[in-house]
Amino acid sequence: MRPGLEMAAKGARASGTPFISFFMPAQMQALAREAGFTKTEHVAAAELTRRYFADRADGLRPPNNAEELLVATV
Numbered sequence: 387m388r389p390g391l392e393m394a395a396k397g398a399r400a401s402g403t404p405f406i407s408f409f410m411p412a413q414m415q416a417l418a419r420e421a422g423f424t425k426t427e428h429v430a431a432a433e434l435t436r437r438y439f440a441d442r443a444d445g446l447r448p449p450n451n452a453e454e455l456l457v458a459t460v
Contacts, residue, residue, distance in 0.1 A: 423458035
């Protein structure tokens with residue numbers, strides 16, 4: 387198992403979260419549409435950093451490989 391994948395799986399197990407797999411954004415959007423969501427948007431980690439951390443005086447930033455989001459609406 388790749389080191390990053392193993393680390394993610396280990397962290398998920400430690401928190402009691404079932405770990406299924408990594409997905410590419412387009413795959414997640416397709417799954418959401420198949421589930422009945424009509425609008426999907428992938429929000430990358432870099433975009434989240436720009437939105438929520440850009441004006442911080444303390445320089446706090448999440449790591450470059452931080453969580454990404456899928457926003458889906460019916």
